Amino acid sequence: MSAVVESIMGENAKPAGPAGNHPPAAVNSQAPVSPPAAIPARRARKRLASGGLFMRVAPPLLGLALLVLVWQIIALKTSSFPTPWVTLKEAGVMFADPFYRNSPNDQGIGWNVLASLQRVGMGFGLAALVGIPLGFAIGRVEFLARMFGPIISLLRPVSPLAWLPIGLLVFKSANPAAIWSIFICSIWPMIINTAVGVQRVPQDYMNVARVLNLSEWKVLTKILFPSVLPYMLTGVRLSIGTAWLVIVAAEMLTGGVGIGFWVWDEWNNLNVPHIIIAIVVIGVVGLVLEQLLVALAKAFTYEQVNN
Amino acid sequence: MDNINGKFIDIHGVEMLFHTKKGVFHALREINLTVAKGEFVTLIGHSGCGKSTLLNLIAGLLKPSEGVLLCANREIGGPAPERAVVFQNHSLLPWLTCYENIYLGVERVFGATENRTQLRDRTRAALALVGLSAAENKRPNEISGGMKQRVGIARALAMEPKVLLMDEPFGALDALTRAHLQDELLKIVAKTDSTVVMVTHDVDEAVLLSDRIVMMTNGPAATIGEVLEVKLARPRDRVVLAQDPEYGQYRTAVLEFLYRKQAHPAREAA
Numbered sequence: 001m002s003a004v005v006e007s008i009m010g011e012n013a014k015p016a017g018p019a020g021n022h023p024p025a026a027v028n029s030q031a032p033v034s035p036p037a038a039i040p041a042r043r044a045r046k047r048l049a050s051g052g053l054f055m056r057v058a059p060p061l062l063g064l065a066l067l068v069l070v071w072q073i074i075a076l077k078t079s080s081f082p083t084p085w086v087t088l089k090e091a092g093v094m095f096a097d098p099f100y101r102n103s104p105n106d107q108g109i110g111w112n113v114l115a116s117l118q119r120v121g122m123g124f125g126l127a128a129l130v131g132i133p134l135g136f137a138i139g140r141v142e143f144l145a146r147m148f149g150p151i152i153s154l155l156r157p158v159s160p161l162a163w164l165p166i167g168l169l170v171f172k173s174a175n176p177a178a179i180w181s182i183f184i185c186s187i188w189p190m191i192i193n194t195a196v197g198v199q200r201v202p203q204d205y206m207n208v209a210r211v212l213n214l215s216e217w218k219v220l221t222k223i224l225f226p227s228v229l230p231y232m233l234t235g236v237r238l239s240i241g242t243a244w245l246v247i248v249a250a251e252m253l254t255g256g257v258g259i260g261f262w263v264w265d266e267w268n269n270l271n272v273p274h275i276i277i278a279i280v281v282i283g284v285v286g287l288v289l290e291q292l293l294v295a296l297a298k299a300f301t302y303e304q305v306n307n
Numbered sequence: 308m309d310n311i312n313g314k315f316i317d318i319h320g321v322e323m324l325f326h327t328k329k330g331v332f333h334a335l336r337e338i339n340l341t342v343a344k345g346e347f348v349t350l351i352g353h354s355g356c357g358k359s360t361l362l363n364l365i366a367g368l369l370k371p372s373e374g375v376l377l378c379a380n381r382e383i384g385g386p387a388p389e390r391a392v393v394f395q396n397h398s399l400l401p402w403l404t405c406y407e408n409i410y411l412g413v414e415r416v417f418g419a420t421e422n423r424t425q426l427r428d429r430t431r432a433a434l435a436l437v438g439l440s441a442a443e444n445k446r447p448n449e450i451s452g453g454m455k456q457r458v459g460i461a462r463a464l465a466m467e468p469k470v471l472l473m474d475e476p477f478g479a480l481d482a483l484t485r486a487h488l489q490d491e492l493l494k495i496v497a498k499t500d501s502t503v504v505m506v507t508h509d510v511d512e513a514v515l516l517s518d519r520i521v522m523m524t525n526g527p528a529a530t531i532g533e534v535l536e537v538k539l540a541r542p543r544d545r546v547v548l549a550q551d552p553e554y555g556q557y558r559t560a561v562l563e564f565l566y567r568k569q570a571h572p573a574r575e576a577a
């Protein structure tokens with residue numbers, strides 16, 4: 001999400017650059033350099049620089065304000081919808097004690113989020129354990145690529161929730177079934193991105209490996225793994241995004257403790273402010289997960305070396 | 308000079324065909340070439356004449372469609388550290404330091420017979436040979452293009468190869484850096500008595516460095532057009548040679564071949 005926003009902002013900023021630089025060039029072509037004409041250009045550049053902070057802070061705030069305004073209007077028009085203020089007050093009460101435990105079905109939002117994160121972590125971890133090595137194998141051995149290619153193409157578009165009944169059938173319990181759904185939805189991006197990464201290892205590096213006559217283990221640890229790592233982390237990032245989307249839906253179906261079930265429970269209680277708070281919480285957690293992985297990917301991405 | 312040393316690399320009747328989606332591409336035909344031990348041979352020709360293909364054949368990265376390549380009387384079956392390659396784009400691994408890049412090759416070649424201290428000394432010696440001892444802990448993206456290429460050369464030399472194969476090693480560098488590295492290469496080759504096969508498209512580079520210049524005809528189905536023996540005395544000094552009439556004659560001979568006998572393929576196509 002933030003990457004999209006940044007890229008949009010970047011595109012807006014770019015046309016401003018050449019426009020700011022253009023006037024002095026035009027002056028130069030007409031007459032010997034005239035200092036007075038150069039000053040406005042410099043000022044324009046300064047205005048752009050100071051506008052940087054403004055551009056970074058003001059639009060997001062305005063967007064947020066607009067959202068709240070629309071929300072307020074909707075709340076005033078419909079009686080069942082809570083106003084932003086009511087929701088905020090409710091959130092204050094809720095976050096004052098996020099880790100209470102009254103009964104298995106009545107726990108604080110903190111416990112619910114942690115329960116969901118735990119499921120995501122389990123399913124996701126298992127998917128990484130299976131998917132990454134499988135991706136390496138598929139990328140390295142063409143026979144395996146041809147063997148698994150059609151299966152992956154067939155199964156990848158299937159909604160992970162369609163796998164939930166299979167999970168319930170096999171594991172005979174809700175929790176493993178939810179983890180199973182997470183596993184299924186996380187595994188595809190990891191297999192595919194790892195395999196693509198392995199296939200895109202620059203031929204130069206592979207030639208180095210061949211000339212140095214490196215063992216398969218050295219090829220894996222010194223060339224393939226570092227080279228594939230950025231692709232792999234992209235896969236991991238896509239996976240965790242999907243996993244976090246799926247867990248909410250899966251928990252609505254399986255019940256128990258978890259943010260998805262909590263949303264459904266609050267709907268049954270007709271507690272709309274809680275639903276709205278849950279939506280925001282789900283969004284924030286998803287954003288944090290994504291940002292963590294972006295930071296991780298940045299730390300492990302090696303600059304491609306050019307001359 | 309006995310037979311083995313005279314024909315250290317022996318290329319006999321090599322044909323190279325590439326099977327592409329558009330059909331069969333005949334890259335090289337009837338390549339016959341011998342390289343003596345300690346000789347410096349350059350391959351020169353217009354782009355697309357298959358000189359890099361020929362180098363890759365010697366390296367063992369490609370297999371000939373027909374014919375035989377021998378190195379020290381043994382058939383070249385695949386790539387091996389005894390025929391070290393310096394790649395055009397240096398091909399250093401960006402996640403390893405200069406030291407580690409060189410160590411990777413050293414460890415592979417000498418790891419079975421030598422201890423860690425010896426391996427470390429070899430790596431350090433190779434870095435010192437190209438004058439980069441100070442940069443051993445830097446990663447490739449922290450050093451200049453010329454330095455990267457020097458690390459590439461050090462990596463190749465550290466394996467004590469029988470043959471050094473260089474694919475336009477200085478092609479991507481600016482003129483001054485290139486001249487500097489050519490001089491260094493001359494010194495290193497004189498010191499180590501290496502056998503070198505180098506691909507280039509630079510006439511001056513070819514005349515300055517080579518014992519023999521192998522000039523290739525234009526592709527497709529390129530072959531060796533002429534072989535020019537460069538009998539300039541060593542050590543060679545580029546500044547002195549610039550005024551040497553003999554140097555000028557060699558230069559003219561190569562230019563004559565490239566621009567008269569083998570006009571540029573792009574111009575023919577236009």
